[in-house]
Amino acid sequence: MTRAELAASSGLARSTVASRVDLLLRLGLIAPYGGRSSTGGRPPSLLAVNNGARVVAAIDLGARHARAAIVDLSGAVLAQDREDLDIADGPVPVLRWVTATIDRLMLQTGRPRADLAGIGIGLPGPVEHSTGRAINPPIMPGWDRFDVPQFVRRSFDVPVLIDNDVNIMALGEQDTQFPDEDDLILIKAATGIGAGIIAGGELQRGGQGTAGDIGHIRVSRGSDVLCRCGNVGCLEALAAGPAIARVLGRPGVTEATHVVDLVRSGDLAAIQAVRQAGRDIGDVLAMIVNFINPSVVVIGGALAEAGEHLLAGIREEVYRRSLPLATEHLRIVPSVSGEQSGVLGAAAMAIAHVLSPEAIEQASAELLAAAD
Amino acid sequence: MTRAELAASSGLARSTVASRVDLLLRLGLIAPYGGRSSTGGRPPSLLAVNNGARVVAAIDLGARHARAAIVDLSGAVLAQDREDLDIADGPVPVLRWVTATIDRLMLQTGRPRADLAGIGIGLPGPVEHSTGRAINPPIMPGWDRFDVPQFVRRSFDVPVLIDNDVNIMALGEQDTQFPDEDDLILIKAATGIGAGIIAGGELQRGGQGTAGDIGHIRVSRGSDVLCRCGNVGCLEALAAGPAIARVLGRPGVTEATHVVDLVRSGDLAAIQAVRQAGRDIGDVLAMIVNFINPSVVVIGGALAEAGEHLLAGIREEVYRRSLPLATEHLRIVPSVSGEQSGVLGAAAMAIAHVLSPEAIEQASAELLAAAD
Numbered sequence: 150m151t152r153a154e155l156a157a158s159s160g161l162a163r164s165t166v167a168s169r170v171d172l173l174l175r176l177g178l179i180a181p182y183g184g185r186s187s188t189g190g191r192p193p194s195l196l197a198v199n200n201g202a203r204v205v206a207a208i209d210l211g212a213r214h215a216r217a218a219i220v221d222l223s224g225a226v227l228a229q230d231r232e233d234l235d236i237a238d239g240p241v242p243v244l245r246w247v248t249a250t251i252d253r254l255m256l257q258t259g260r261p262r263a264d265l266a267g268i269g270i271g272l273p274g275p276v277e278h279s280t281g282r283a284i285n286p287p288i289m290p291g292w293d294r295f296d297v298p299q300f301v302r303r304s305f306d307v308p309v310l311i312d313n314d315v316n317i318m319a320l321g322e323q324d325t326q327f328p329d330e331d332d333l334i335l336i337k338a339a340t341g342i343g344a345g346i347i348a349g350g351e352l353q354r355g356g357q358g359t360a361g362d363i364g365h366i367r368v369s370r371g372s373d374v375l376c377r378c379g380n381v382g383c384l385e386a387l388a389a390g391p392a393i394a395r396v397l398g399r400p401g402v403t404e405a406t407h408v409v410d411l412v413r414s415g416d417l418a419a420i421q422a423v424r425q426a427g428r429d430i431g432d433v434l435a436m437i438v439n440f441i442n443p444s445v446v447v448i449g450g451a452l453a454e455a456g457e458h459l460l461a462g463i464r465e466e467v468y469r470r471s472l473p474l475a476t477e478h479l480r481i482v483p484s485v486s487g488e489q490s491g492v493l494g495a496a497a498m499a500i501a502h503v504l505s506p507e508a509i510e511q512a513s514a515e516l517l518a519a520a521d
Numbered sequence: 522m523t524r525a526e527l528a529a530s531s532g533l534a535r536s537t538v539a540s541r542v543d544l545l546l547r548l549g550l551i552a553p554y555g556g557r558s559s560t561g562g563r564p565p566s567l568l569a570v571n572n573g574a575r576v577v578a579a580i581d582l583g584a585r586h587a588r589a590a591i592v593d594l595s596g597a598v599l600a601q602d603r604e605d606l607d608i609a610d611g612p613v614p615v616l617r618w619v620t621a622t623i624d625r626l627m628l629q630t631g632r633p634r635a636d637l638a639g640i641g642i643g644l645p646g647p648v649e650h651s652t653g654r655a656i657n658p659p660i661m662p663g664w665d666r667f668d669v670p671q672f673v674r675r676s677f678d679v680p681v682l683i684d685n686d687v688n689i690m691a692l693g694e695q696d697t698q699f700p701d702e703d704d705l706i707l708i709k710a711a712t713g714i715g716a717g718i719i720a721g722g723e724l725q726r727g728g729q730g731t732a733g734d735i736g737h738i739r740v741s742r743g744s745d746v747l748c749r750c751g752n753v754g755c756l757e758a759l760a761a762g763p764a765i766a767r768v769l770g771r772p773g774v775t776e777a778t779h780v781v782d783l784v785r786s787g788d789l790a791a792i793q794a795v796r797q798a799g800r801d802i803g804d805v806l807a808m809i810v811n812f813i814n815p816s817v818v819v820i821g822g823a824l825a826e827a828g829e830h831l832l833a834g835i836r837e838e839v840y841r842r843s844l845p846l847a848t849e850h851l852r853i854v855p856s857v858s859g860e861q862s863g864v865l866g867a868a869a870m871a872i873a874h875v876l877s878p879e880a881i882e883q884a885s886a887e888l889l890a891a892a893d
């Protein structure tokens with residue numbers, strides 16, 4: 150579009166359009182289109198969004214691994230890395246790896262540091278999104294209320310957005326697979342079980358940011374298995390990776406990936422246990438489907454690698470217990486992005502922030518301050 | 522504000538501001554402020570929103586009663602009525618009452634018909650909000666897929682918005698009692714049990730419009746009471762008014778209002794049955810609190826008139842089964858608007874539509890067509 154077309158279509162004054170275009174050009178978010186950048190004289194007339202001009206860093210921290218990527222504003226991955234890393238090492242060593250890895254990946258892309266416009270990070274525990282702190286995270290010793298954005302901004306002076314791993318997975322699945330669906334639930338089944346909720350097109354975090362914390366909902370078959378939370382019969386105590394491993398009682402089988410290996414080798418007891426875990430997840434999911442009426446439910450996390458055996462158990466219970474109208478057009482599907490969905494969602498979260506009016510206003514104020 | 526101030530604060534071109542102000546003046550949505558309307562010459566400089574200039578009609582249809590009100594754009598009730606009316610009489614007689622009552626209440630207010638800008642109607646069953654039709658409503662014979670807006674628009678050529686009774690109650694509670702809360706759940710407990718969901722500040726209807734349909738979620742104490750839906754142990758089969766009445770087994774006690782009368786008379790069996798119904802509602806609400814993490818839960822509907830006995834049972838289970846972080850700042854409160862919340866929510870729904878950019882654009886097109 151030209152400046153004149155922007156003024157006509159928006160109703161904004163020509164002077165407003167001119168100053169905003171100038172700002173977006175200086176921030177590199179738009180660029181002249183179909184010609185070279187002018188170095189004086191009249192500005193070029195056609196303008197376009199400049200997806201390639203800026204990049205964001207996306208980080209997905211799990212319990213025992215970390216993924217990082219540099220992604221441009223269209224969502225294209227320019228460089229990425231995966232590493233085994235224990236979140237229980239505490240925030241300082243883990244976040245040092247994060248900043249060093251961003252530096253290294255930026256070098257790989259050949260982009261200057263100034264091109265980095267934002268950083269999105271997912272953490273494997275409850276997060277206060279507004280401050281970027283983990284709150285009483287059960288598997289993250291040393292992280293409680295640690296100021297993650299402040300630490301990262303010592304190395305990179307850009308906006309740093311934090312959310313929990315399940316929320317960024319939900320964002321990643323919506324952004325890459327279901328951009329037209331406004332009502333999507335992502336279930337992550339691994340060491341714990343959690344849900345990411347997109348309702349009315351927006352990620353829902355709830356009043357205190359604990360929305361999606363479904364691991365301690367009681368399964369209705371009335372088990373008396375004791376959960377670490379103190380209650381009995383919680384979903385996580387019956388259907389998460391360690392719970393299935395405990396039921397199997399095999400040496401060396403302690404978590405979701407071990408269970409998945411057994412299922413893939415055709416072990417009948419493991420297949421049956423995973424199917425029962427699917428039914429227990431389906432029991433809770435049936436209530437969720439009745440309550441929030443999603444169009445799509447995506448099943449992700451390490452346990453989802455068990456494939457059809459888990460999905461069959463989930464579908465069995467959901468179709469048995471949910472109302473016909475709520476399930477008529479419901480799709481229950483495995484995650485396609487798989488282990489990538491977290492890092493893609495962290496990128497989507499950072500990109501949405503970089504392109505938000507608030508962030509552009511902030512960047513504009515910083516430009517002015519730097520010019521003084 | 523003056524036109525010049527509007528241009529400065531919005532960045533819009535002066536010509537854009539002038540034409541939009543002219544349109545809003547012609548629609549009566551804004552008016553000159555602090556002086557008489559000019560009848561020629563220079564337009565008055567100060568403008569204000571004109572809450573009193575237009576009104577909406579709000580209708581709350583229950584199973585056996587109907588409420589109607591005329592409300593101005595600030596939400597102030599100008600005239601209202603309540604009548605016993607059986608929804609099972611079918612759409613034509615019920616909607617004839619609706620249109621006749623709107624006419625009569627408009628006369629009472631002394632306002633011309635042209636001041637009516639929209640109509641909001643709540644129905645006691647599942648509604649397809651986009652088309653305004655009831656879909657397979659269990660207690661509304663003859664209403665299935667009946668085009669409610671088309672029928673009403675034969676009498677009043679204004680936008681007609683339809684939603685179910687629980688959704689409009691949630692809107693009414695938020696609009697009048699909790700305007701600053703973005704995450705609110707309204708539980709209606711009466712002949713059925715349903716929830717209205719406000720998450721992220723928006724009413725959530727779900728992918729198929731069935732969100733909040735919690736009556737057939739299984740209660741975890743594992744009852745084998747058969748529900749009309751064919752499953753066993755559904756919330757509605759245990760805790761709705763008719764279910765409590767059945768347990769009490771008294772002659773003439775068949776629904777929520779009879780149970781409430783017994784509780785008010787101090788009947789111990791009725792008090793205990795209502796408290797158990799509260800626990801069953803609390804069992805399902807605990808899952809909802811874990812899942813969506815509301816800041817406020819409002820308990821409404823005829824059964825809520827039983828007061829503290831119902832609330833105590835609900836709170837008991839929610840605080841026992843929900844995660845501490847999710848309940849730390851949670852308020853569980855009785856409806857203050859009570860039987861008025863439905864009609865106030867229907868008004869809020871109609872007002873929000875009348876002031877929406879789409880409705881203003883539509884009204885503008887009709888003005889132009891009328892001028893031709």
